[in-house]
Amino acid sequence: MSDHPCPQVRVSVAQTGDCFDCATNESLLAGMLRLGRKGIPAGCVNGGCGVCKVRIVEGSVQPLGPVSRAHVSAEEEACGYTLACRVTPTQAVRLEVSPKLRKPFWGGATPVAAPPVN
Numbered sequence: 001m002s003d004h005p006c007p008q009v010r011v012s013v014a015q016t017g018d019c020f021d022c023a024t025n026e027s028l029l030a031g032m033l034r035l036g037r038k039g040i041p042a043g044c045v046n047g048g049c050g051v052c053k054v055r056i057v058e059g060s061v062q063p064l065g066p067v068s069r070a071h072v073s074a075e076e077e078a079c080g081y082t083l084a085c086r087v088t089p090t091q092a093v094r095l096e097v098s099p100k101l102r103k104p105f106w107g108g109a110t111p112v113a114a115p116p117v118n
């Protein structure tokens with residue numbers, strides 16, 4: 001008996017060759033994490049940090065919720081970019097992890113000293 005009665009489809013990560021089966025009612029990222037697999041960077045898992053940004057190379061996905069324009073512009077979305085934690089596969093998917101990885105929470109934050117007020 002399966003934990004996921006929903007159909008599962010194969011998801012593959014182009015750069016690493018990682019593959020896993022993802023239910024069609026869970027996000028690409030949740031499916032990967034459920035199996036303890038790697039390949040897609042994981043962060044907040046709710047659309048807030050953008051580290052799971054991927055480009056869908058083959059196959060198709062549908063949104064589970066809004067994808068923040070702070071992380072995926074309309075132009076990028078038109079080119080297949082999305083957030084792996086915000087979409088579920090509707091058929092087998094091959095994806096590429098976005099090369100623009102950043103650490104918006106903790107890395108890269110540079111304190112800025114305010115100029116003295118006279």
Ligand code: FES
Pocket residue numbers: 029041042043044045046047048049050051052053083084085086
């Ligand atoms: S893990 Fe943070 S936006 Fe997907």
